[in-house]
């Protein structure tokens with residue numbers, strides 16, 4: 001008999017994926033598992049306090065989604081008053097798309113600062129201490145969850161492993177929390193990671209975006225099996241439509257305006273490309289890394305530097321896939337030791353202008369200052385690429 005699409009057994013019951021959630025188990029990361037008890041105890045013991053879940057400055061999808069997951073965790077463990085906070089800007093269009101598409105309850109530190117009760121609890125996500133340059137919330141963490149290479153601060157309740165994203169650790173922690181026994185005979189136990197609950201689709205979708213972007217599509221050398229496993233679970237329950245809206249985020253018009261300036265100001269000497277964007281508003285500064293990535297796709301180009309003056313800082317993005325250049329060295333050679341960093345061909349730098357504040361300059365001075373900046377950076381770029 002040939003198989004036919006039209007089944008003769010119409011009444012046949014197609015087995016539904018029963019109790020999908022009950023089959024979900026933790027990813028099995030030992031470092032997460034070790035901390036589950038301590039995390040539960042700590043949060044439950046403090047559950048009547050205010051909790052602030054703190055993203056680093058300029059939060060990215062990994063930080064934002066980790067914070068959403070942590071918010072679910074603390075609520076699940078009985079905390080009623082909890083807020084996600086950040087300093088700096090959510091300026092990258094993808095991060096803004098994420099915020100809009102998933103309506104994320106995230107507040108600027110400035111908005112809440114004045115009303116923070118004494119003895120509040122601070123949980124850092126995607127970073128573990130204030131010594132890292134990108135954390136401006138002026139409180140020490142009581143707990144942190146992080147995946148970066150760090151030396152463990154003493155006395156801190158820290159969930160840490162060098163996975164490809166913090167979202168992976170948060171997903172594992174959610175999956176690892178013991179269910180809350182339901183009262184009443186027919187009531188079902190409550191799980192922290194229950195995709196059917198209100199608001200979970202948003203959290204799950206965000207975490208999937210966090211893992212995908214922070215691991216650079218699983219190509220980053222820090223990617224682990226745990227990242228794949230977490231992603232596999234999350235993608236089963238996320239909203240495909242909203243996920244795609246964030247991944248293929250809309251570009252604001254200023255990206256195209258900046259692109260025009262950048263193309264006009266370029267100095268193209270294949271395989272090297274450098275361009276300056278002049279004075280860029282802080283809320284638009286994400287055009288710098290965006291354009292650096294884009295010019296790497298230009299035929300024949302191996303090394304790209306895009307820079308601009310943002311507020312009181314020269315900000316630059318550096319890219320190279322040249323076999324003879326080290327991106328970190330290139331950043332240091334052009335922008336000075338300690339002003340930047342790079343890994344795997346992707347780098348950046350921030351040079352503080354200190355007393356040379358463009359805001360205090362006349363238009364004429366600004367013009368001169370820009371000329372000097374361009375001449376200096378281009379000269380250093382030429383030298384560094386011709387070594």
Ligand SMILES: [Mn+2]
Pocket residue numbers: 062063126147165166214
């Ligand atoms: Mn991260």
